[in-house]
Amino acid sequence: MKAEILGALLLDLYRAARELPLAEFQRGALDRLREVLPFDAAWWGMSRPDLDLHSSYPYNLPPTFVNVWTQHRHGDDLATTVIANPGVTVHFDSQAMFNSTGLRELLMAFDIQQALCTLVRNPALNLVTFLSLYRFSGRTLFSAAERHFKQLVMPHLWAAWTANWVAQLASARVHRASSQVAFAITDQQGTLHDAEPRFADLLRREWPGWQGPELPAELRAGLDGGRPVEREHVVAQLYPVRGLFLAELRARSALESLSPRELVIAEHFGRGESYKQVAAALRIAPATVRAHLRAIYFKLGIADKTGLTRILDRRDETASPITPPGQPPADQRRLSR
Known part of the structure; x- marks a missing residue:
């Protein structure tokens, strides 16, 4: 693909990182990528190398997709291949999908006939970020040029996504200019990915020995309920956002x-x-x-x-809760040029 196509895409991705709320960034980024690299569905998330999911965003896929994959994940030969080759985009056609005991179920249940998958590592947290692009029946095979293009784009998708976390924290801070409140981004397993410096200070008021990167067990319990977690010194609220959570921590008054x-x-x-x-x-x-x-x-x-x-x-x-991440203005929901 031409260099100007890649350049225009990257400019739009980094603009999206600044402008889109956390809840809409991944869809906006994939909508834009789809304009230059056609695909029918996608799956973007984070996991441990042992395939324990920490974040999951299925794009144009039914809610049952992740559960079906989880049941058969240890037979997923595509995952095994990309984990062994970080940064390399791997193409599985319909025959390779069928020959993989884990992927065969995805082919049969969701008509996923081929996939392009790439991952990048985060050694500090022992996590990988992955993105799989899928095509259904009747589509042309992903070409070598498309595979190479996705391999070039993947590090920028990761960088733009993490930049979007920083922008979300900055936006939250605008609404809470107080040293008694702090924000962080955590995944669905309670691992911190980005946080304001005072977030750790507030955590240690309640848990003096906390070192991270996982939230204390009492706060991880709040990932399921949606209710504030009230402790002696702090109150925490966890807002779900596309497989991640915006964590708000405030000191008790x-x-x-x-x-x-x-x-x-x-x-x-x-x-x-x-x-x-x-x-x-x-x-x-x-x-x-x-x-x-x-x-x-x-x-x-x-x-x-x-x-x-x-x-x-x-x-x-600190009294008024922040607005949970939601819909952006209509004119920001699409990144087409």
Whole structure:
């Protein structure tokens, strides 16, 4: 393929890394790749060399695809070949697919007649990132030129994807300008792939001996439920995004030690109201307000209204959850030129 076709594709991939939300990057990148290297379906993800999946994005494939592959993965000769030859794009035609006990099921169940597969290694995490492009019945064979083109593109797809993680973290940070909140990208097994420096600092408030790269077991349990994981010092929320997770970690506020009544009084008084104004608003005696404030100051370890206001301000910086990764504007969903 011509160099200008490759150059234009790479420019669009790196633009997508900056502009598309994490939830849409892989589809947008594959839509664009499909314009210059035709294919019917694809599978993009990460795994251990032993084929234990850490991230999975099937493109134009039914939901059952990954389960079928998982049942027969140890007979997948294509996976074995590319793991032994990282960075090399391998072509399996229909005969090679049928001869592989693991791939035969994919051929029969999903009409996958041929595949181009490439992987790149991440030695630091002992993971591989793979991308398989598939063609169904009636399509021409992938050519040698197409195989070479995909081999050239694959390292850039990996680099653009990881750049997209950084952009997602930066976007999340814009909405949470607080030292009490930090974000990270983790896979479905709880392995960290990118994180703000303060993310590790917040983790160690709860787990002082944590070294990574896997999240603590208590947080990995939250990968399935979708609910916040509340601990003594931190609260975590994990947002699923195309086989990955955006992890949000925030320090617990000292205000959480207050009773509901104390919190209401603290909010009124910390926002500038006087004893009498708080008492009138809550229909209680000013002496009762003073008694509650003494308890509030003791629990929060502060001595005056200024300290209370400071704690309330920090709470407000972290109170509103980020918008989970979602749809981009319509004019950003396609990367065609």
